[in-house]
Amino acid sequence: MIKIGLTGGIGSGKTTVARMFEELGVPVYYADDKAKELMNKSPELRKKIKKLLGEQAYEGKQLNTKYVAGIVFEDKTKLSALEKLVHPVVVADFLSWAEKKKAPFVIMENAILHKSKMDRLMDYIIWVTADKEKRLKRVMKRDNTDRKSVEKRILNQLNETKMLKNADFIIKNNNFVDDLKGKVEKIFNKVNFKLKKC
Numbered sequence: 001m002i003k004i005g006l007t008g009g010i011g012s013g014k015t016t017v018a019r020m021f022e023e024l025g026v027p028v029y030y031a032d033d034k035a036k037e038l039m040n041k042s043p044e045l046r047k048k049i050k051k052l053l054g055e056q057a058y059e060g061k062q063l064n065t066k067y068v069a070g071i072v073f074e075d076k077t078k079l080s081a082l083e084k085l086v087h088p089v090v091v092a093d094f095l096s097w098a099e100k101k102k103a104p105f106v107i108m109e110n111a112i113l114h115k116s117k118m119d120r121l122m123d124y125i126i127w128v129t130a131d132k133e134k135r136l137k138r139v140m141k142r143d144n145t146d147r148k149s150v151e152k153r154i155l156n157q158l159n160e161t162k163m164l165k166n167a168d169f170i171i172k173n174n175n176f177v178d179d180l181k182g183k184v185e186k187i188f189n190k191v192n193f194k195l196k197k198c
Contacts, residue, residue, distance in 0.1 A: 005121075014109055020181055021107055031113075032109075087118070095121070124168040126167065
């Protein structure tokens with residue numbers, strides 16, 4: 001089973017790219033969504049998070065996201081400790097999910113693929129990028145927020161130049177949807193060609 005990591009900076013359009021791969025029949029694992037789901041559904045993980053952040057981390061069985069965000073984004077030590085609890089659970093869930101898929105390859109869409117070290121599980125990496133101005137406008141519109149807040153979030157992310165060097169495929173998402181679809185299809189065909197050669 002070939003595993004492909006799909007990542008990129010905020011506002012680059014990686015989720016749009018992931019949906020396009022799904023349309024081509026590729027199973028996609030959305031790591032961020034799954035992490036949230038597992039934090040709510042796993043009793044063992046809930047217990048560990050409560051121990052780390054306090055009982056207020058949950059309202060019933062639901063993660064109190066506002067409370068948790070208020071702590072971890074002000075305390076990097078707590079954020080790192082939370083990630084150390086969540087990431088291994090996501091990895092185990094992804095590997096179990098991938099094993100059940102009857103497809104030549106699967107994709108994990110993950111904004112923090114490298115930071116979480118999940119890139120090490122992947123056979124190939126796709127990096128989605130876009131001009132800074134495009135990214136800013138997309139996130140401002142999507143999240144109904146101001147430019148300064150988005151710029152701060154972009155600055156907090158990993159160095160894109162360094163990440164681009166580690167990518168097997170790069171998708172520049174500055175143009176229209178049809179252009180993006182063409183780029184996705186090109187990678188889809190390249191991966192299938194590589195698989196046929198194996």
